[in-house]
Ligand code: SF4
């Protein structure tokens with residue numbers, strides 16, 4: 001572990017007890033555990049740590065595992081926050097012998113943290129301050145892999161990202177603003193150590209099993225899957241299922257969505273395969289010119305959610321967000337809420353100026369930089385923020401998938417689709433289909449999936465791998481890599497420990513049943529019907545009943561809190 | 573959730589993979605519920621409550637093959653490793669517990685094994701399988717274990733003969749009573765499938781049901797498609813062929829839409845078969861004797877180890893070509909299309925059978941029945957021949 005104290009300008013190496021690694025794996029789990037002494041600190045308190053943690057599979061040939069989790073407390077949601085991101089940065093961090101990088105304090109001057117093998121140093125970065133991501137990354141060329149903030153992070157935009165040099169982002173919850181408040185402009189890492197694999201033969205066999213399942217999964221390597229079209233492969237599907245959030249979730253179908261479907265992006269932008277380092281799936285796409293192309297969430301939110309059908313404008317908005325270091329989902333959803341509140345959605349040609357203003361917090365951007373919940377409140381229309389715990393909802397309308405509805409509410413980091421990822425079974429039929437218009441069994445399913453994904457985020461592996469593989473195969477990879485036996489059940493137990501710890505932190509920060517709900521709109525208004533599909537409002541009583549079931553399954557009180565205030569003392 | 577338990581118990585009885593009086597399910601919502609044979613239900617509940625999963629089935633298979641595989645396994649072994657595709661891809665191996673390892677309440681020991689695998693064999697009890705997030709999943713995993721142990725036992729028998737007292741008698745019972753002739757008798761097909769969407773969907777739904785009813789496929793495996801001009805209608809991934817209503821994806825030939833992302837993992841194979849043969853309908857199932865026979869290779873001069881994916885040859889079973897290749901993007905889509913046109917059917921090593929119909933599903937279905945009947949006859953011919961020697 002490397003602890004960097006920016007206030008004192010000190011870099012200290014230390015050991016993470018073996019016991020903690022076993023109990024929390026790495027990544028999200030380890031980061032969350034390391035937050036134990038800090039979780040009530042204000043997100044902009046200089047003492048709040050910003051943690052980058054890799055997992056035990058990082059640096060091995062495990063598919064999709066060159067990833068890390070960034071963990072801290074979110075200024076947007078005020079919950080505990082973690083985000084998984086792929087790329088060389090994670091790999092090189094691990095190769096520097098660092099499983100967890102913990103940054104605390106506020107530097108007196110903008111700085112750059114450089115890790116080169118055993119060496120860690122803080123360098124002045126005044127010259128970089130104010131620069132966009134592209135320029136920042138370019139000026140650090142040759143020093144290793146970069147994680148940096150852009151103007152949005154510097155200026156404290158509540159949904160500012162930390163961007164990786166290769167285009168991956170640590171998104172959604174505004175950890176870029178946490179980094180900015182520390183005056184840490186960028187981190188470069190250049191390790192070259194190797195990760196040991198305890199049992200090569202066993203590892204290779206497990207790897208083969210994973211790859212076989214990837215090939216057997218239509219969602220991954222199918223002709224119409226994400227390896228071919230990226231996540232925009234979902235555009236057509238969500239339109240057909242009538243659950244594509246449109247005009248601030250007032251509708252669930254957007255007639256012009258075909259303009260930015262997977263095939264259209266391929267045709268119009270010459271989409272090429274791209275993706276995270278070391279990942280065989282390569283679900284990300286870039287244009288002929290090498291410009292990263294938007295993902296499903298982004299095309300829907302700059303598209304349908306704002307009533308915009310112009311693909312070029314959407315691609316441009318995506319590029320601009322990346323350059324400014326800002327989350328695309330929250331940026332677009334905030335614009336959409338703002339648009340509905342003032343009676344008109346932004347025009348395609350207005351996007352660039354609005355986004356730049358947001359990142360620099362000038363003019364209307366000052367307000368927009370706060371995210372949709374605060375925007376809607378200040379405009380006197382709180383009901384127009386389509387968020388849960390202040391995190392803007394992504395592009396799966398909860399009226400079209402009831403597991404998703406519940407999972408948005410129970411997510412420890414606010415309205416996020418990836419905590420339990422029920423879209424996998426409710427829509428994509430993996431590993432098996434479930435009835436998307438039924439709450440039956442969903443409380444248990446969501447609980448299990450949250451545990452599974454907490455483990456996945458601690459390995460760290462990509463969620464998309466689980467459209468094919470399961471914890472059975474990844475447990476085998478982990479066992480082979482570490483020499484310690486893990487299986488699906490032991491991994492889920494670790495996931496449960498992580499999940500409850502996060503929940504405990506949130507409860508300590510006053511989150512409870514009142515926060516575990518959806519915006520009113522979903523209980524009152526219907527979505528857009530069509531193709532024989534009705535999208536009625538969600539039945540509130542049934543939703544509440546399922547939420548209470550979920551609490552019972554989790555061992556929580558009806559308020560969603562812990563009966564035992566000393567819960568953490570019993571945790572490793 | 574109770575209705576789910578009843579539904580899948582009925583399915584296990586109907587597909588004759590479990591003894592109707594010896595089936596139990598457990599499922600957990602906020603409460604644990606169980607249903608079925610009381611002893612097994614207690615065991616199912618006790619085991620599930622130790623797992624972070626939603627459902628579990630414990631049932632006695634209608635055939636003694638799983639038990640026999642355990643009894644035949646060398647002392648010291650703790651799992652069997654069938655070579656068929658369902659095992660290779662999804663189960664990996666099937667652990668077992670022998671009678672003498674069982675305490676009065678074996679649920680802890682069973683849960684320990686299910687902590688790492690989808691299904692286990694418990695000697696004297698039967699097959700116990702878990703469903704991580706649905707009851708259906710427990711049923712599917714049970715079904716897969718039943719399928720894989722069936723295939724492996726038949727294979728082993730052909731290799732090593734009867735080894736245990738009473739084994740021959742048990743097998744005779746299977747052969748003379750359990751096994752039923754397979755035919756197309758009593759099934760109605762549209763002779764000429766039109767281009768009409770509703771007609772195609774209806775036909776796919778009924779043919780899917782026939783495929784399950786006649787035992788040509790287990791649980792959610794197998795897939796089925798029909799072509800209509802530039803559109804291809806294909807069953808969705810993880811869809812049970814006997815419940816295809818609402819689970820058929822139309823996929824345009826020019827990939828102008830990606831709604832077919834939920835289509836069967838064999839979409840590519842189906843497409844290529846249509847392209848290369850001009851067929852109208854395609855059926856893919858996992859009939860058991862065909863799977864068994866496809867793995868019986870007599871070319872002694874071969875150095876390839878991973879036959880199921882690497883075998884480059886086209887072998888034959890009664891005139892039907894046998895090729896290798898993994899599921900999905902893994903190779904079967906390359907090897908099946910070029911060989912299926914000549915006879916209208918092809919067998920995939922350790923996996924199953926593809927058949928086609930030039931005008932409708934009647935031809936495809938009859939072809940699959942023929943292939944399976946040939947393989948069944950051939951299997952018994954060899955077994956009997958071996959016995960005589
Ligand atoms: S599937 Fe996509 S997001 Fe996941 S690791 Fe691969 S390229 Fe990255």
Ligand SMILES: [Zn+2]
Nearest residue numbers: 793794923924
């Ligand atoms: Zn198959």
